[in-house]
Amino acid sequence: MEIWSLPFSPSQRAKLLSAGYTYLHSFSHLSPSALAADLDVSPQEASDVLRVVTQAGMMRKPDSIVAGAQTAWDILCEDRTMNHITTSCEDLDGILGGGISCKEITEVGGVPGIGKTQLGIQLAVNVQIPVEYGGLGGKAIYVDTEGSFMVERAFQIAESCIQDIMDKVLQTDDVGVCQENLHVNAILANIFYFRICSYTEQIAVVNYLEKFISAQKDVKIIIIDSVTFHFRQDFDDLALRTRVLSALAQKMMKLAKKFNLAVVLLNQVTTKCTDGSFQLTLALGESWSHACTNRIILYWKGNERCAYLDKSPSLPLSAAPFSVTTKGIRSVASSCKRMRTT
Amino acid sequence: MPPLKSLQHQFPSIDSNLLHFCASHGIFSVEDFLVHDLYMLVALAERQTSSKGLKEGIAQVLTFLNNQHFPWMNGVELLESTQHNKHFLLTGFDGIDTLLCGGLCEGNLTELAGPSSSGKTQFCLHAAAHVAYTYMCSVLYLDTSNSFSSKRISYRVNRLLASPNKGEKGRSLEGIMSSILSHSVFDIFSMFETLHQLELSLSSQAEIQNSKLRLLIVDSISSLITPILGGKGPQGHSLMLNVGFILKKLAIDYNLAVLVTNHTVVGEGGNSKPALGESWKSVPHTRLLLSRDQMSNICNMSILKHTSMACGQTASFRLDG
Numbered sequence: 028m029e030i031w032s033l034p035f036s037p038s039q040r041a042k043l044l045s046a047g048y049t050y051l052h053s054f055s056h057l058s059p060s061a062l063a064a065d066l067d068v069s070p071q072e073a074s075d076v077l078r079v080v081t082q083a084g085m086m087r088k089p090d091s092i093v094a095g096a097q098t099a100w101d102i103l104c105e106d107r108t109m110n111h112i113t114t115s116c117e118d119l120d121g122i123l124g125g126g127i128s129c130k131e132i133t134e135v136g137g138v139p140g141i142g143k144t145q146l147g148i149q150l151a152v153n154v155q156i157p158v159e160y161g162g163l164g165g166k167a168i169y170v171d172t173e174g175s176f177m178v179e180r181a182f183q184i185a186e187s188c189i190q191d192i193m194d195k196v197l198q199t200d201d202v203g204v205c206q207e208n209l210h211v212n213a214i215l216a217n218i219f220y221f222r223i224c225s226y227t228e229q230i231a232v233v234n235y236l237e238k239f240i241s242a243q244k245d246v247k248i249i250i251i252d253s254v255t256f257h258f259r260q261d262f263d264d265l266a267l268r269t270r271v272l273s274a275l276a277q278k279m280m281k282l283a284k285k286f287n288l289a290v291v292l293l294n295q296v297t298t299k300c301t302d303g304s305f306q307l308t309l310a311l312g313e314s315w316s317h318a319c320t321n322r323i324i325l326y327w328k329g330n331e332r333c334a335y336l337d338k339s340p341s342l343p344l345s346a347a348p349f350s351v352t353t354k355g356i357r358s359v360a361s362s363c364k365r366m367r368t369t
Numbered sequence: 370m371p372p373l374k375s376l377q378h379q380f381p382s383i384d385s386n387l388l389h390f391c392a393s394h395g396i397f398s399v400e401d402f403l404v405h406d407l408y409m410l411v412a413l414a415e416r417q418t419s420s421k422g423l424k425e426g427i428a429q430v431l432t433f434l435n436n437q438h439f440p441w442m443n444g445v446e447l448l449e450s451t452q453h454n455k456h457f458l459l460t461g462f463d464g465i466d467t468l469l470c471g472g473l474c475e476g477n478l479t480e481l482a483g484p485s486s487s488g489k490t491q492f493c494l495h496a497a498a499h500v501a502y503t504y505m506c507s508v509l510y511l512d513t514s515n516s517f518s519s520k521r522i523s524y525r526v527n528r529l530l531a532s533p534n535k536g537e538k539g540r541s542l543e544g545i546m547s548s549i550l551s552h553s554v555f556d557i558f559s560m561f562e563t564l565h566q567l568e569l570s571l572s573s574q575a576e577i578q579n580s581k582l583r584l585l586i587v588d589s590i591s592s593l594i595t596p597i598l599g600g601k602g603p604q605g606h607s608l609m610l611n612v613g614f615i616l617k618k619l620a621i622d623y624n625l626a627v628l629v630t631n632h633t634v635v636g637e638g639g640n641s642k643p644a645l646g647e648s649w650k651s652v653p654h655t656r657l658l659l660s661r662d663q664m665s666n667i668c669n670m671s672i673l674k675h676t677s678m679a680c681g682q683t684a685s686f687r688l689d690g
Contacts, residue, residue, distance in 0.1 A: 031611060032561035037604050047398050083562075092509065092570045092582060093552050093563055099510075100546035103519035131515050266599045274596035280515055281555040301639060314595055314644065316485035317632040320515050338486040340494075341518035344664075 118347035136294035136309040137325030165247025187354035226257035276318030387426035461499030468684035482643035483659030498525035589630040613652035
């Protein structure tokens, strides 16, 4: 195995190559002090280099063809038990195959005022629905870059969510147990809120999240509202933007897979001119559109809000209407539905 | 090239005497050895007192060097090897298999580029299911965006198992799906590690479920490379080309068909072109461009580059389900 394929910083790599160390076996029987003298670095740095090299050298033939690989059959069996995070709108859940799926990045984009932040807050509440009532019983991380998260609205949505669960439970007479476990303050306490004011803070938060989630141990959704805001104005170097955003997306993918949680990224829209006609598309460009696993576009259809599933590896592309009510995100016909009392 | 002193432990004839002799002529690493005039060196070694030991040491270094490169092959051997080993793997889409004169070619690196949601992942999943079913072999799927959908694979395999013309009994969904492996890779260095592990396994002839690995899919290689490409140094470029070379080497040495996906960016004039730039263009053997008709399930594939066919030809396929 060669040195350039190991994760060294560019300056370390340059020093190693100029000193003639190109293969792993160049390091055999080398002490940290000898290496430090050869490379003209501190002994601490030399022992760090040797640690990376020994780790790479310890690679033996793995048990399966590649360590960590899973067969498609095992993944299929696992997925059968995978939970989805409901959006509280049956039509929307229908096109998403049950709701927002864990282990995947879902991008939600739309014009201003369509309900992206509302959907984000609804998901942050819904992820906490206990497992007995069909939810995940997890916590939420809300990264706010625009300042559009309103605690009063979250309070309102949480109250309505509890009310909905109680209504369902009323039909099965388990009221007492339910009331003890669900409380609005508990729901709000399980939403971890980060307020971000620049793109460097955004990168820093994403880097910090792994440690945070390992400590918290129950986070099931990360919502970034919106991922676009700090990358639009005053960002001159577009090549740097593409690099930073794709690195961010890959880190979120790793978090989603490692901790089995859902990642929801909210995006804004921009105008694209093709052949003289103008079209609304999601912001951040072509390269960003490949970064997510699923994509939902929210748009107006007359007076109604609709959601279109634009990209998915396993579901057909389709649309569904939804509405934003005082209770949160609900299906369109729900305002006309009367509660069944029997 | 390693420094000469690291070879000391492996080959006892390369002793401190030889090292001292070489150092006196400015030779510290194997590279210096190659560059130096060997006849001169041997002649100078004759004049030394321990000339026999020195000449043994020099011969040892030369043997070591001879083992570092691939053996020479002539045209006839190459042709025989190609006809014997490098077969075509049918993808399951008839139009595409005809377009590619038989399907995905073993020993070749095929790139599939296309805008977002144009059907690249669906094509890869479909091809993986079809190859695992038809050739009773293993498929390795390296996934960078958590889009490996076991549901779609099971859907495809069930359709194939139910089709009337393949009348083999005793093959189950579980058996076929157990020979398709999926691994998530999220950055370029984990990719190098994974490919290195794969090479170790293949060189020791490991098999998954008693079946040989014949197809390697990377979906998508551009997500790993975009975060490092560009910027101040050439490091990103060199890593990109290196990963391309490793994939091609794996394809040729172990007769794998390698399929990678790439995304597209907007070029001059508003046309979309494959991402990763000019240097990447020469890396894959075959380059295909995919596009999807608006709001439909029909995808169109066109050939951008092929080692043995004309470019510009197109074919369509339909994504079902």
